Amino acid sequence: MDVVLIAPEIATNTGNIIRLCANTGAALHLVEPLGFTLQDRLLRRAGLDYHEYVKVAVHSDLAACVAALHNTATGPRRWFALSSAARNRYDSVEFAVDDVIVFGAERSGLTPAQLDELPGAMALRIPMRPDNRSLNLANAVAVVVYEAWRQHDFEGGTHGSTTSETPAGPTFDR
DSSP: OEEEEESOOOHHHHHHHHHHHHHHTOEEEEESOOSSOTTOHHHHHHHTTGGGGSEEEEESSHHHHHHHHSEETTEEOOEEEEOTTOSEEGGGSOOOTTOEEEEOBTTTBOOHHHHHHSTTOEEEEOOOOTTOOOOOHHHHHHHHHHHHHHHTTTTTSTTSSSOOOOOOOOEEEO
16 A cells, blocks of 8 residues: 655644554655654654655656656556545545545545546545544544455554564655
């Protein structure tokens, strides 16, 4: 599974998502502009020493990210975009291991133009109480990633159906 953050603004959120991806086996893709640098102390502190256990790629724009992730050896990948305006709930989907899950910036979410750039993306929402805008970005990513991983019996995890393997690291691809 690949997680894409478009124009993330808060270093600690991204650091927490790095830690989440390291613990679930997801790859993380950051789409510029970033609201921080990859050397930001808050990013490093929130991600602790997990940077070496997750592949983090930085893309200059959304088109470059889509081009990098669009296909696998078996064909086009499925794209899911999280939006508070979506009709489909995140838990109504049967996730595949090569799905791409996209989240927008903390303040603005995904714009209509960004949604249009995602190849055939299905928009998903996380249910919330009425009159609330959104969850914290790191929390939203955790909710969806853990649901997708749960559907695959936490494969590769310490309590999943297979043994855990430590991926090679540390990398920040640019």
